[in-house]
Amino acid sequence: MPSRAYGDELLLYPSQHRVGSTDDTRPRASIKRNPSDFVVHEVDVRGEKVQFEASDLADQPCPVKKEEHKHLSKESITQLAHLVLSEFLxxxxxxDFSSFYDALASHAPRGTREKSLLVTSRVHLEKVGRTRFHCSIREHFPLTSSETAQSNDGMPTFKIHPTTKRDIHRLEAKERPAYTHFTLRKENIDTAHALSVISRVLHVPPKAFTFAGAKDKHAITFQRVSAKGIAWSRIASVNNSSKIQVSHPTDEMVPLFLGDLTGNNFTIVLREVSHWGSHEDEKVRSIEVDGFINYYGPQRFGTSSCATHTIGTAVVNGEFSVALAMLLGSRAEFSAEFTAATDGLSFQDLQDNMADDLCAVTARYRSAYEACPRKLTVEKSILGILAEQPRNYQAAWFRIPRNTRRLYTHALQSIVWNEMVSARLEAYGTCVVVGDVVQCTGSPDKSAGEDSNGRRPDASTSDFQIVTEENLHTFAMLDVVMxxxxxxxxxxxxxxxxxxxxxxxxxxxxxAERLFEDVEEPGGYRAVMAKPSQMSHRVIPSETDSELLSVELSFSLRKGCYATALLREIVSVQ
Incomplete structure (x- = not known):
């Protein structure tokens, strides 16, 4: 199958239908020539655009500071000990404690000082009192840590020892909030890959990170991410790359979930625009007022020679060997490392590999698994199963994380939706007609049909109804869903x-008739039209070619809507 261009309108929009257009006089233009031509800021659930400041990149100090205690005099230590610990000792x-701490603060040679110190409380202490003692040691004497060695009749003995890195990490784990939220700035890398890189740097599993929605790869994007149980001082250590940077940490008690956003704000520069005049100015204004056709954009269907919806078709039909062959083959198009690791394996149909001796095929899968880089987590997990069970294609498919594998059946739903919307617009135009389905209650986000991962929103059947002759004039085209x-x-x-x-x-x-029977994909609704907000544009004369222009467009879309679908109403993307 020949490779497809990024903006292949024939695949995505079969009828070439656009609002108010019967001929194609759109200017020709190029997009995403540079990542800086496509800038995306997430808009959070409060409606605020995610911010990022380069000045916020500096690492924060660890919560336990020792330096200020390393030069204290013995007299100062004794005074502090009497002030803080006299109620306990x-x-x-x-x-004894002052002498022990002074030896640590003055860097006395290890052979000349005790490794630990045992002190006994002078008063009866229950658990609350013992905890107060430990907190006093931790707060005022950070060069040491304490633990309860034993407790006889409520008179505890405490073991004091020098603070180690392990003590610091344990303390951080106890005191840090459940989740650290931060802003992720990424350039020319997709969200999953960026978080995979961060997880490798921090030596934590990728599932420690969650986000509200995936962002474009060929762009500069800003979004919020949540990290479970990871201190900001560690997260900030990834700020040594121009592709991935983090800032604006906040402590939260809950993680981010898919769909926890209002939408996205876009600043897009169209390059090599063939012409731009009053007609195009008016088109931009009309889109802000009337909206645009809410097609799924090309990101939904991938950019390899194998569109993601064709993989979804194989999955729906239970053809897991075909689905895996297409998936792995498409990955090989973009990764030289994966191509080298799987040399000798056929991706036309994985069952072709079984024509050879089973032991030989198993050995090839094992060799490919061992050669596959760890960063290619999906590919490596598939090869790991096939190396153990070469014919168990279903098990290999379900080794893929659920949200990832559902992207392929979502793509199938999406291409069908695109085609049915084109058919509906061809037949009935952009007016509400009897027999349409409309959303009559709830927020506009529900009529988008899904969150950023394709899940059906929390909407009941009563939120939607069929248009009749009686209520025809109470609805607008923006209420219509498919x-x-x-x-x-x-x-x-x-x-x-x-x-x-x-x-x-x-x-x-x-x-794909079996999609009606796929219990994992219940379906949902999506608005036929979407309306941008805060839309503006300006023409930038070209510095190199007086006949070509650049145009900067800025607008916000609610979640689930594609900027590329809006752009095709204005320009023909090359």
């Missing part, structure tokens, strides 16, 4: 010519 205990096909039998389908039977015929054309 008698005079002898205070003297269903994403799935197994949910309560989904409403239009009662006109683009109803459930039309969906069934389209799924049959894609060999």
């Amino acid at each position: 008698d005079e002898q205990g205070l003297e 269903p994403l096909p799935g197994s949910d039998t309560t989904l409403l389908y239009p009662t006109h010519g683009c109803g459930k039977e039309a969906y069934r015929a389209k799924l049959t054309a894609f060999r």
Whole structure:
């Protein structure tokens, strides 16, 4: 199959339909020539644009500071010990502790000082009192740590010893919040890959990080990320790369979940624009007022020779060997390391590999698994299963993380939705008609049909209804939704010519009728039209070619909407 261009409109928008257009007089333009031409700021659940400051990149100091105690005099240590610990220790205990701490603060040679010190409380202490003693040691004498050695009749004996790195890490783990949220700035790298890099640097599993929505790869993007149980002082250590930077830490008690955002703000520079005049100015204004067709953009379907929805078709039909062959083959197109690791394996159909001796095939899978870099987590997990069970393609497929493998069936739903919306617009135009499905209650985000990972929103059937002659004039085109096909039998389908039977015929054309039976994909709704906010544009004359222009567009879209779908209303992307 020949490779597809990034903006292949024939695949994505079969009818070439655009709002208010019957001919194609759009200017030709190029996008994403440089990552800085496509800048995306996430908009959080409070409606605020995610911020990033380069001045905030400096690492923060560790919470336990020792330096200020390394030059204290014996007299100062004794005074501090009497002030802080006199309620716990008698005079002898205070003297012993002061001498022990002074030896640490003055860097006395290890052979001349005790490794630890035992002191006994002069008063009866329950657990709360013992905890107060440990907190006093930790707060005022950071060169030492303490623990309860034994407790006889409520008179505890404490063991004092020099603070180690292990003590510091344990203390940080106890005192740090459950989650650290931070802003991730990434350039020319996708969200999953960026977090994979961070997890390798910090030696933590990738699942320690969560985010509200994936962002474009070929762009500069800013988004919030949550890290479970990782101190900001460690996270900030990744700021040695121009591709990945972090800032703006906050302590939170809950993680980020997919869909925890309002939308995204875009600043896009169109390059080599063939022409721009009053007609294009008016088109931009009309989109801000009337909206644009809410197609799924090309990111949904991948950029390799094997579109992601074709993999989804194989999965829906239970053809796991075919799905794996297409997935691994598409990965090989972009990774020289993976290509080298899998040399000798056929990706036309994994079952072709079974024509050889089973032991030989197993050995090739094992060799490929061992040669596959750890950073290629999905590929390596697949090869790991095939190295143990060469014919168990289903087990290999389900080794892929659930959210990742669902992207392929979501892509299948999306391409069907795109085609059905084109059919609906061809048949009935951009006016509400009897038989349409509309959203009558709830927030506009629900009619987007899904969160950033394709899940159906928390909307009941009562939030949607069929347009009738009686209520036809109470709805606008922005209220119209089309269903994403799935197994949910309560989904409403239009009662006109683009109803459930039309969906069934389209799924049959894609060999995907079983999508109606896939319990993992219930389906949902998505608005036919989307409306941007805060939209503006300016023309930038070219410095090198007087006949070509650059145009900067700025706008915000709610979650689930694609900037590329808006752009195609204005320009023909080359």
